[in-house]
Amino acid sequence: MAKKKKDKEAKKARAEQKLKKNQAKAESKDKKRAKKLDEDDDDMDIEEVLANFKKEQEQFEKVAVDSVDKVNKRLNPCMVGNPSASSSKKELIVFGGEFTNPQTSTTTFYNDLHTFTPENNQWKRYTSQNAPMPRSSAAMAAHPSGIALLHGGEFSSPKQNTFYHYSDTWILDCNTKEWAKVDAKVGPSARSGHRITVWKNFFILHGGFRDLGTSTTYLSDCWLFDITTYKWKQVEFPSNHQVPDARSGHSFIPTAEGAILWGGYCKVKANKKGYQKGKILSDCWYLKMKSDISGIRWERRRKQGFQPSPRVGCSMAYHKGRGILFGGVYDFEETEESLESNFFNDLFSYHIESNRWYSLSIRSRKSNNNAVAKKSGKNSKEQEKELKMLLDSILEKANLQDKSDDDEDDEEINTALAKVDLEDEEEEQLAVQHTILTQLPHPRFNATTTVIDDTLFIFGAFYIREGAAFLEWAISNNKNAKGKHLKKHSFDLCQERWWERRDQLRIEEDKLEEIGGVGDIIERDKSASSKRR
Structure with a gap:
């Protein structure tokens, strides 16, 4: 009993x-x-917290705009x-x-955004903390x-020892x-060198x-981005x-279908x-779109008629039912140790409906048209002034002008018209007259x-300057630089590399002299040279 009592007391x-x-x-x-709770009493108000968050978000999304002379040199940007x-301001x-x-x-690598206005030849740079990471291709x-x-x-990396490919998607207003x-759970894998075009409410990739460092994987998959749902x-x-x-680096242009x-x-x-050799593709395919994506099909197009020579590093720009192709390069005699290349600056047009290629050439514009246009424009303004003066004189003779009532209105109208004329003059002053050349770019x-309206724009690119070929191009594009001026123009074009190519220059001079390209070559007496260059 005593033991039970002790157990009860212990439990208690x-x-x-x-x-x-x-x-x-x-x-x-x-x-x-x-x-x-005491700390919450001293805490910031919820509206103040939200206001601060909104301010930080606005600062994060703020876009800074700067005017720049031109974009610095770069390869493989997007344009x-x-x-x-x-339509008046491209x-x-x-x-x-x-x-x-x-x-x-x-x-x-760059992640800045630039805009170019052709009318006034003006570049602007847009920077934002919310911009995509630096990238190319x-x-x-x-x-x-x-x-x-x-x-x-x-x-x-700066030395290009390691590479990284992005898989993110961004929308630019x-x-x-x-x-x-775009925060999409499903989408195309990381890649570069791919192409995107537009069909109705879809972007097609x-x-x-x-x-991957050890090997390169080329892709052939096709993806659609719906702009109504923002999903891939x-x-x-x-x-x-x-x-x-x-493949990569191909042309991908839109059509109605x-x-x-x-x-x-x-x-x-x-x-x-395991050595990999480059393969140049020149086939053509038509992607037939359907509203039901399960019905989308590829259709191979047969080659017919004239075709551009095999090349890579070129991509068509769409223009009114056709694709415009410029430049490119063809690599030949490719081995593990050497690679020779042939660069192009020719221009082609691919007509989608007829499935045919055409070669384009530069046609000189008649100078008389501009003079006539300017003259006619000037005459029209003078005629307008004369017509106005004639109308005022007729109204004055017929006593139809009420000067006392309309003076104030006339002053306001004249002030507004003067302001409009001043704005037009300022716009005309800002407008730039671009030099018209009768030769293709290098x-x-x-x-x-890319093409805007009826104008093809070409930005940047890459070229390996070989002495003889570059010199021949430089001389051939300066046929007016004859005689003693030939060397000066060649020097200006080739800069410091002219002295490395002086022997080649003499050979080119002989060739041009044989075909009648230049007159007599006059060489200076170095012993009698002055201090002036």
């Missing part, structure tokens, strides 16, 4: 101890809660025409790109609704120049490549349906050691091209 003591412990915990929690710009949009410094062999296309879609691209990132969908084709080979794909580049295994590849 443990229960009391546990109760005290729980009470102490509860008191501690109450103190913490009270302390927290589109601004779909929201008025605008180009350029984003990203890369530049390798030849002195330090380091590469810099991304894909970009503009939609008539006023937005542009950017996807993918590549980035590398072409009017405000504000960026918005195709191809590209991904460098992959186009699945039947297993027995023929599709284009995987879908898109045209032409050309491109990929790599294939050349030997058992041969190059990877040029960024």
Whole structure:
């Protein structure tokens, strides 16, 4: 009995101890809660917190605009025409790109946005903390609704030892120049060198490549981005349906029924050691679009008639039912140790409906047209003034003018008209008369091209300057520089490299003299030379 009594007392003591412990915990929690409530009393108001957050967000999305003389040198940027710009004020949009410094062999990538207005030859730079990361070789296309879609691209270390490919998607408001990132769970994989075009409410993406360091993977998948839902969908084709080979750097232009794909580049295994050799593609495919994406199909187009020579590093720009192709490069005698290239600056037109290629040439514009236009414009203004004076005199003779009542109105009208005339004069002063050349731009590849209205714009590109070829081009484009002026013009064009090519210059002089390109070559007596250059 005594033992049971002791057990009951022990249980009672443990229960009391546990109760005290729980009470102490509860008191501690109450103190913490009270302390927290006291802190909340001193805390910022919820409206103030939201206002500060909104201010930070606005600062993050703020777009800074600067006027610049021109865009610095860069390769593989994106360039589109601004779909929201008025017809009287065209605008180009350029984003990203890369530049390798030849002195330090380091590469810099850009993420700034530039716009170019052809009417006044003015560049502007837009920077924002909310802009995409620096990249090159991304894909970009503009939609008539006023937005542009950017996807993918590549980035590398300064020495280009390691590469990174992006898989993100961005929307650019072409009017405000504000960026918005698309948070899509499903979308195209990381890549660069791919192409995007537009069909109705869809952006169509195709191809590209991904460098894994040890090997390069070329892609042939096709994706659709719906601008009404901001979601990606992959186009699945039947297993027995023929599709284009995987490629990058190809042409992809819109049509009323879908898109045209032409050309491109990929790599294939050349030997058992794993060496990959470049393959130039020149096939043409028609992507037939349907509202139901399960009905989308590829259709291969047969080659017929004239065709451009094989080339890469060129991409068509769409213009009124046709594609405009400029430049490119063809690599021949490619081995593991050497590579020789032929650069182009020719211009071609591909007519979508007839599936035919045509060669384009530069046609000189008659100078009389401008003079007649200016003269007629001047006469029209003079005629307008004379007509106004004649009308005033007729009204005055007929006593139909009430000067007392209309003086104030006339002054207001005249002031408004003078203001409009002043604005027109300022716009005319800002307008730039571009020099019209009768020669094509220098041969190059990877040029960024686009068409606005009836004008083709070419930006940047790459060219390996070989002494003899460059000198021949420089001389051939200065046929008016004859005799003793020939060397001076060649020196100005070739700069410091002229002295390295003086022997080649003499050979070119002999060739041009034989065909009647230059007159007698006059060489200076070095012993009698003065201090002037």
